[in-house]
Amino acid sequence: MSARLAPFPRFTGTEPCQGQGPDADPNWWTSSDNTDRVAAELSCLICPTREACLAWALDHPTEAGDAIWAGTTRKRRTQLRREFARTAAKEST
Structure with missing residues (x-):
């Protein structure tokens, strides 16, 4: 991984995790319920x-x-x- 860290995403308010989109619930992204988590994962596809x-x-x-x-x-x-670290190690040799 690089020494530089990615900045926190600049949300526009149109993201599903911000409560936007059809039936999006902002609590899905932190829920322990598997159904909620799958809904969050699927909602991210259009983000x-x-x-x-x-x-x-x-x-x-x-x-x-x-x-x-x-x-x-x-x-x-x-x-x-882990995959990125292995790829970076191969590229540096």
Whole structure:
């Protein structure tokens, strides 16, 4: 991972996690209920700030916690960080 950290996403208010969109509930992203979490993950697919959100969550694992960020779970973000680290190590040799 780079030494630079992604800034917190600049939300416009049109994001599903901000309560926008059909039947979006802002609590889905932090819920422990699996149905809510799947709804959050699916809602992220149409989000205009998804890339910035994912970059922030990958660079700030403690702050992102167990919440859904850019349609990813904590476990998936950990997997992505490992994949990125392996790729970076290969590219630097």
